[in-house]
Amino acid sequence: MARQMNSGFSAWLRRDLLLAYRRRGEVASPVLFFVMVSTLIPLGLTPESARLAEVAAGMIWVIALLATLLSVDGLFASDYQDGSLEQMLLTPQLLPLPVLGKITAHWLTTGLPLTLVSPLLGLMLSLPGAGYIPLICSLALGTACLSFLGAVGAALTVSLRKGGLLLTLLVMPLYMPVVIFGTATVNYAIDGFNWLPPLAILGALFAAAVALCPLAVAGALRVTASN
Amino acid sequence: MKVFSNWQWFHRLGSPRWFYQTTGRWLPWLSVATLLVLIIGLVWGLAYAPADAKQGNSFRIIYIHVPASFLALAGYYIMAIAGAVGLIWRMKLSFMVMKAAAPIGAVLTFIALFTGAVWGKPTWGTYWVWDARITSMLILLFLYAGVMSLQYAYHSVDAASKAGAILALVGTVNIPIIYKSVDWWYTLHQPATIKLTSAPSMHPDMFQPLLVMILGFYLFYALVLILNTRSEILRRERKTGWVRELAQSKSGFDARAGD
Numbered sequence: 001m002a003r004q005m006n007s008g009f010s011a012w013l014r015r016d017l018l019l020a021y022r023r024r025g026e027v028a029s030p031v032l033f034f035v036m037v038s039t040l041i042p043l044g045l046t047p048e049s050a051r052l053a054e055v056a057a058g059m060i061w062v063i064a065l066l067a068t069l070l071s072v073d074g075l076f077a078s079d080y081q082d083g084s085l086e087q088m089l090l091t092p093q094l095l096p097l098p099v100l101g102k103i104t105a106h107w108l109t110t111g112l113p114l115t116l117v118s119p120l121l122g123l124m125l126s127l128p129g130a131g132y133i134p135l136i137c138s139l140a141l142g143t144a145c146l147s148f149l150g151a152v153g154a155a156l157t158v159s160l161r162k163g164g165l166l167l168t169l170l171v172m173p174l175y176m177p178v179v180i181f182g183t184a185t186v187n188y189a190i191d192g193f194n195w196l197p198p199l200a201i202l203g204a205l206f207a208a209a210v211a212l213c214p215l216a217v218a219g220a221l222r223v224t225a226s227n
Numbered sequence: 228m229k230v231f232s233n234w235q236w237f238h239r240l241g242s243p244r245w246f247y248q249t250t251g252r253w254l255p256w257l258s259v260a261t262l263l264v265l266i267i268g269l270v271w272g273l274a275y276a277p278a279d280a281k282q283g284n285s286f287r288i289i290y291i292h293v294p295a296s297f298l299a300l301a302g303y304y305i306m307a308i309a310g311a312v313g314l315i316w317r318m319k320l321s322f323m324v325m326k327a328a329a330p331i332g333a334v335l336t337f338i339a340l341f342t343g344a345v346w347g348k349p350t351w352g353t354y355w356v357w358d359a360r361i362t363s364m365l366i367l368l369f370l371y372a373g374v375m376s377l378q379y380a381y382h383s384v385d386a387a388s389k390a391g392a393i394l395a396l397v398g399t400v401n402i403p404i405i406y407k408s409v410d411w412w413y414t415l416h417q418p419a420t421i422k423l424t425s426a427p428s429m430h431p432d433m434f435q436p437l438l439v440m441i442l443g444f445y446l447f448y449a450l451v452l453i454l455n456t457r458s459e460i461l462r463r464e465r466k467t468g469w470v471r472e473l474a475q476s477k478s479g480f481d482a483r484a485g486d
Contacts, residue, residue: 152394152397156394157377157380159386160380160381162380163380166376166377166380169372169376170377172369173369173370173373173401173405174398174401174405176408177401177405177408177409180408180409180411180412181408184412184415201408205404208404212400216393216396216397219393220393223389223390223393224390
């Protein structure tokens with residue numbers, strides 16, 4: 001029984017990772033988006049490193065959020081179009097498990113690359129030295145939260161033709177706590193405070209998202225995909 | 228899901244019609260009561276309550292602002308609970324209440340934000356500040372907008388209702404988190420220049436009309452929710468026999484207000 005339940009998770013995780021590997025260009029685009037938008041900030045705001053340093057943490061977080069938001073749109077879209085989403089709904093396993101597998105694959109292909117690239121952006125936006133480790137930690141946890149919450153929106157809009165923009169409207173308010181605590185983690189570290197408390201709250205948000213979001217996604221997919 | 232089709236049929240034919248007819252009998256009483264309480268509260272609050280020592284007469288906008296913010300938040304929970312009831316017991320009527328509640332709540336949230344801005348200009352010297360409560364209300368407005376636009380995006384009534392209900396429930400789980408995190412974020416960045424007047428220290432002469440206004444807004448909310456639900460019932464049940472009979476017997480008469 002346990003093995004059967006596990007297979008629902010790992011099979012979909014492996015499948016989505018394999019698909020991502022075969023479409024490497026698509027995996028690169030959120031990261032490219034992340035890098036390109038942060039090039040706009042010095043152009044639009046100021047090239048002075050002192051002023052950039054003030055906003056660097058918040059900017060990196062907001063751009064990471066937007067990059068996740070743009071990529072989460074495709075989480076179920078191609079599966080819906082080629083019918084494999086229907087197959088997923090028909091599997092004997094509990095539906096939240098394949099969903100969990102898909103979301104994990106999404107984080108591994110967007111959140112994790114964004115997290116790994118973020119120190120580079122920190123450098124470009126002259127983020128103070130104390131902020132790098134907290135930035136990586138908070139982005140790793142935070143982008144996972146964003147993937148989970150975004151999956152709910154993606155599931156609710158999967159059968160709509162112009163779901164992408166609507167998805168951003170639905171999910172953006174839910175993202176606000178993640179951004180608040182993500183930027184707080186980095187800013188605390190820069191200001192010389194203990195940055196673990198906001199990171200711990202991010203961890204709590206992550207735990208709640210892991211527990212609840214797959215259920216909401218499964219419920220939403222049953223409603224929308226059979227529509 | 229086909230197993231439950233008997234239930235759906237039962238609810239579709241039974242509940243909305245019962246609701247429509249029962250509330251039709253309540254409407255005159257409820258309208259009179261709402262009007263009465265609102266007029267008493269407004270006249271008392273705007274004309275007879277003493278002016279505030281520091282803010283003068285501009286404080287009187289709280290008689291609109293506070294009840295509107297109360298119901299803006301309560302309305303989200305009413306909407307989400309209606310959606311949950313619809314999902315759990317597959318009640319069509321409940322989904323109609325949910326759909327009817329969304330725009331009312333959104334408008335009340337907007338009124339709360341707008342009156343807050345109007346009050347903020349003479350009191351704080353600015354229309355907008357990134358205060359914790361204001362920011363939370365703005366996010367609440369976004370949540371309402373999400374539920375409404377998701378419902379409008381679906382052609383199928385069934386999918387629209389269920390998707391909207393799921394989103395409303397997700398929002399319900401998130402509202403306390405959002406509220407607390409915004410609160411915490413604000414205390415972190417708190418600018419020292421602005422202080423909200425503390426509500427509990429209000430004089431009873433100012434507080435009593437506020438209570439009347441809150442009661443009036445609750446009645447008003449109930450009235451508008453019922454009216455909106457009734458029009459939604461007529462729209463969704465337009466192909467059933469009783470709505471056709473109703474339309475024929477009252478042709479040329481506005482069916483929404485009709486009783």
